[in-house]
Amino acid sequence: MIFMNYALMCLVFGTTFLAIKVGIDAGAPPFFSAGLRFLLAGSILLTYMVIKRKAKLSLLFRKEMFLTGTALTFGTFATLYWAEQHISSGIAAILSATAPLMILGLQTAMARQRLSIHALAGCLIGTVGVVLLLLPGLTVNFSKLWVFGCISVLVGQVFYSAGTVYSRRVVKRFEDTSPIALNAAQMMYGGAMLLVLSLFAEPVDIGPMLAPKAVLSLLYLIFAGSMTGHTIFYWLIAKTNPVFPSTWLYVSPLIALCLGAVLYGEPISVLSVIGGITIIVGIVAVNLDSLKALMFKGRPQRSKTGETKAV
Template sequence: MILINYLIMCLVFGTTFLAIKIGIDAGAPPFFSAGLRFLLAGSILMLYMVVRRKARFSLLLHKEMLLTGAGLTFGVFATLYWAEQYLSSGIAAILSATAPLMILLLQTVIARQRLSLSSLAGCLTGTVGVVLLLLPGLTVTYSRIWVLGCAAVLLGQVFYSAGAVYSRRVVQRFQDTSPIALNAAQMMYGGGMLLVLSLFTEEIHMGAVLAPNAILSLLYLIIAGSMTGHTIFYWLIAKTNPVFPSTWLYISPLIALCLGAVLYDEPVSVLSVVGGITIIIGIVVVNLNNLRSFVFKSKHAGKEIRKTI
């Protein structure tokens, strides 16, 4: 079940960078679009959980929901949506792939967890793979606003990393609460903060907001990106650790490359293939300890079954 959900999450998140770009290019204000996306997605999920009596609105009164929303939603997507006005979705994906490494460093410094050499090597390998994957198709015009856009995405990954590490504690504290409800609550807070930011920084033109591409982008990001992808992400954090779910950031450029080749006849170079293989190797190395533990538990369970028989 963990592997299936992980693959679904990778597929969904692998398309969100392009979906964001499509909406922004259609003229939708970035902060307003991001805020509307997460507030609506979070509200729908929360209402669904309350109706099914698996959550209460009182969950929103806990400061942990506000802090998680500030990290996983507000800080990440305020910077990403703004930056994609000036960056390609491919470059944004590359810069976002630094998050697993940042998570490992934060766990070492803040959570006082020991950083294994295999995890560090895996993150570095995956990062190299992402660069190799998209290097043939990258065309960069160096300018001040481009540099600021890159810096904004990297800043967003600091928020993302802090939110991912902190959310692990939140999940442990609210063990009796569904990860879906926790995800909904943090999205509501993050979306609300994004809308407040939009109120003070953007002019909203309904013609641009209601443009067909902007509407399609928003609907896809609400249903697939937020309600599905982020819920699975939160569930995986609860079942594994903050690093494993975040390795989707290595898969997303690979998915974008494959979709481009299949749907738009975009060329695939040898360097891109090498980059894709490097990404997979990086993911395996990052999760080497988890894989060993899984294999050991499987063997142990098999022995116990044979003894019972």
């Protein structure tokens, strides 16, 4: 179940980059469309959970939801949307792939645990894989805005990493509340903040948002990207750890590359294939402990005294 949901999340997140690009190209204001996406998705989900009596509206008055929404939704997407006006999506993807490494460092520092060598190696291998995957198509135009764009993405990943690690604590604190409701509440806060930012940062013209491509993009991002993808992400944090679900940042460029080849006939280089294989190796290394636990679950193991015990 965990790996099926992980695969579905990666597939959804791998296609949202294209959906965002379609919406922006259609003329939708970036911050406004992002805010509308998350506010509507969160409102629909929370309303459904309240009707089903699986959540209470009082959840919106908890500071944890505000803090999580500030980090996971507002901080992450405000910086990313702004940055992609000045840097290529390939550069943004490579910089975003630093998040699992940041999360691993934060989690280790907060838990005061020893850093797992294979997890660290896996994060580094995965990052290298993303670079190799996207290297053939990278274009770089140095300027002040390009530099600020790169810094903006990295700042966004700091928000994302902190929010992901903090979400693990929130899930434990609200054990009686569904992760779906928790995700909905934080998206509502993040979406509202993005809409406020839009009022001060960009001209808002509703006309372009009514174009068919913009409407389809928004609907896909609401129902598939936010309501499905982000809910699975939150569920995976609750069921595993903060690092594992965040490795989608390694997989999404690979999915985007495959979609480009299938839908648009874009060529795939040998270097990109090597990058894809490297990404898979990195993900396996990061999740080696989890994979071992699943492989040997239920199998009897022989103890040092010769007795057998179930794992």
